[in-house]
Amino acid sequence: MSAPVLLGIRGLVVALEAGRSLRRVLDRVDIEVRAGEPFGLLGESGSGKTLLLHSVLGLSDAVPGVVAGTARVLHLDLFAGLNRTVAWSPESPDRAAKDVRTWNRRLRRRVASVLGREVTLVPQDPATAFPPYATVGDLLVRAVRRRDPGLTRAEALEAGLDHLARVGMYRTREVARQHPYELSGGMAQRVALALALAPGPALLVADEPTTGLDATLRVRVLHLLIRARDAAGTTLLLITHDTEAARLLCEGVAVLCGGRVVENGPAGKVLDPGGTPKHPYTRMLLEAEQVLAGWKAPPSARPQAGPAGACPYADRCSRTRSRCRAEEPPWVRVDPDHGIACWEVKG
């Protein structure tokens, strides 16, 4: 338990405008990723997992966005000074005042000092996530120089081509001359992974990496992620709804439902189909996996907040009782390292 915390999020609340009120699409979320312990953030589309990542890294345009919480990445306190730009309190959660532009500018400036260096991101849609004017080679050179600024362009390109070869690309020199949007889905995924690995990050964030890939490609990408996870000095944060991928890749997981963490603990316990106790939402995800596997989140899915003051899964749970709708379930520690928020679960 002494490994340093790479990413520590506490009490994160993210709100969106909803007509004449505010909707809390992330509500008091706590996440802790420690060095050397690959972590998975699980949830369906709309559970808010991508929004969480984007809110913390300043990539989100949501308004008002972050209204409460703390976020640490390595040594950086990303949300320092939050209470000076935001006025919000849990007592009147439907009102907020925030200087969104100042906040975003400040957060982005802070994030820029680590993003692409100590923290890298494999974006959800790699074919379109990179600037269209840059070739793969340009991007590789930039990524390699982040770690070794002294390299010449030619040297950096050579190192970058090595990274491409390591993720199983052939004809790397030709690929380097192409633009990311010219590549097929599987190739773009590999290029994105090579770019994320090139700076030698402490934290590698993969956002839905197996999304939209067909079965054979998905296996190959998972395989590459396992190798990336096992690389020295890099810790993986996997954001996915693919429970099978999370079980294969992660040590710790947190399950997000309706913008709240409903279960967290070691992947072996949380994602063990036979294991008990378990949150009904997690069980539902696991049962669905046994029949099928899903790969792609609908692009337009907006985060759905659970009802306030109730269990976020109450509307869909088969064992909902009146209490589930009336009160928020307490956080129950079924093991020292395994917590569940459900009225059914006894400590």
Place this chain on the structure above:
Amino acid sequence: MGKPTRFPRGGPAAARLALAAGTACLIPTVLGAALGLLGWLPHDPTAFVAPAHAPPGPDLWLGADALGRDLAARLAWAAARFAGPALLAVAVGGVAGVALGLAEGLLPGPGDALATGLAQAVDGVPKLVTVLLVAAVTQSDLDWIMAAVGVSFAPQVAEPIRSSIERLRSLAFIEAARGLGVGPGRVVLVHILWGHARRVLLAQATSLLSFAVLAEASLSYLGGELGVQEPAASWGNMLALARDGVFRGHWLPALAPAVMLSLTLLGLSLLGRGLLEAVEEPR
């Protein structure tokens, strides 16, 4: 450091505000035109009912013009007289524009080239020049002038149709409709024009209308052989008639048609913007 914004901010009301303001601006014109068409005017707008430049009173709401005619009645009558020609301009512009747009969007190679060439040729002639030419040739027949306004606007109406056809016809939902057995005419008219171009078309119609209003007023103001001839009323010739009186302190006969003209143009422009920005517009 900026000022904090309060959330929630309320719905996106700008478009609705523009629509409401535009409608409000058009109320006097529409009301005047309606009264004029129904003949419910306090006085015969061509009769000399008072001394020249008589001040406003209970009988003459806006006073009399330089020849002693009821100013209010003439304003309303001018709007009513112009309603038909204005609708003609919109009808001609709409029909010619839609036909041109469909031809540009749907015809194969040579047909498309022909339609595009035609559109460019028409678009290349300044609209006011067209209007003046037609006015000269037809001895200022207002119907012909308005038809010319419509024709000169056709390329502008055609453009959004062409672009939505080109943008949409390769899209999957058009193909899906085809697979479902929907006929090609229905695909174009319902799925493309009605579904995606109706707001733009309406907005184009407002800008066509405001050009028609302005063209008629300008011609009539210039006077001579151009535009609406006395004793018939037009905001343009009313302005021209009131021109000399302004310098002798009779500003109302000039101000009233100017205000009506400005309100109408402002109202049409706001309406056009509101239609374009209306929130339900699908992308």
Place this chain on the structure above:
Amino acid sequence: MSGVGVEVRDLHKTFRPAGTALGRSPPVPAVRGVSFALEPGEFAALVGESGSGKTTLGRCLVGLTRFERGGVRVGGYDPARLGWGRRAEFARTAQMVFQNPYATLNPAFRVRFLLAEAVRIHRRLPRSAVRAEVERLAETVHLPPERLDAFPPELSGGERRRVAFARALATRPRFVVADEPVAGLDPPIQEQLVALLRRIHRRRGLTVLLVTHDLRVVRTLVDRVLVLFRGRLVEDAPARVFFGGGALHPYSRELLTSAFGVAEAVAGPTRPFSEPPLTGCPFSSRCAEALAEPDGPCARMPPTLRAVGSAHRVACHRRTSGSENPR
């Protein structure tokens, strides 16, 4: 109402990209000589990775894509020869549920309108009957009635698929090509849709061709599996045999491992992306058996599809070993 038979003979389709000022891109062969037949009421899966030509093949069957060579018969119709008049008629026989319901539902119209249109163009019905039919369709696909008044962009991914299903069913087709009907959805939603598809097939006895890359989706659904690789049919087997350990083609096995044995599949060494071979078996550059013997038959000539058992055909030199007889 019941299903119709489908017959495909030696189908070829090549895409010829339009030339640009800078030059002409080479033609892209998508389907290269595929033949198979479906019995009326049969539920078959067409599986393969992206780029294998499976969507193109499906589109050829419902007459949305023209092909150069070969023949297709769908219940007495030839989808290659349809004017606009016959197309409406054919739409009552064959329908496609499109891969991407984000794009295939016109965003400018309410769901109710989109469904009513599909009903009306094929049957002259009074308003109230159309309304009732639309509501019945919504019920068939388990779409809550209040969602009928939504615009497509407001629907969730699962709801859009349901609308796409309902729209295809509105013409009362007898053959349906469902192109990746559940890809892109969360697993619980996929499960519901698969159950829906099974129920519709059972109740109406339709002939269904389910196009997918995901064997997990089809295992519990289909009677038959057709495997497509780079535009060629490489295996055609009864589902019982295919999923019961009888899949013979190495590519079929790779698909099965990718779907059901991920833990083992990811444990091996990294294999590079393979370049497609210029001659020989199209799978030889990815096939461990072919790579073990670089100058074997796999590198020299493409294998043909041969029967290896009742209703089971495979295109692999190593499974049919050069003889006409099954192994």
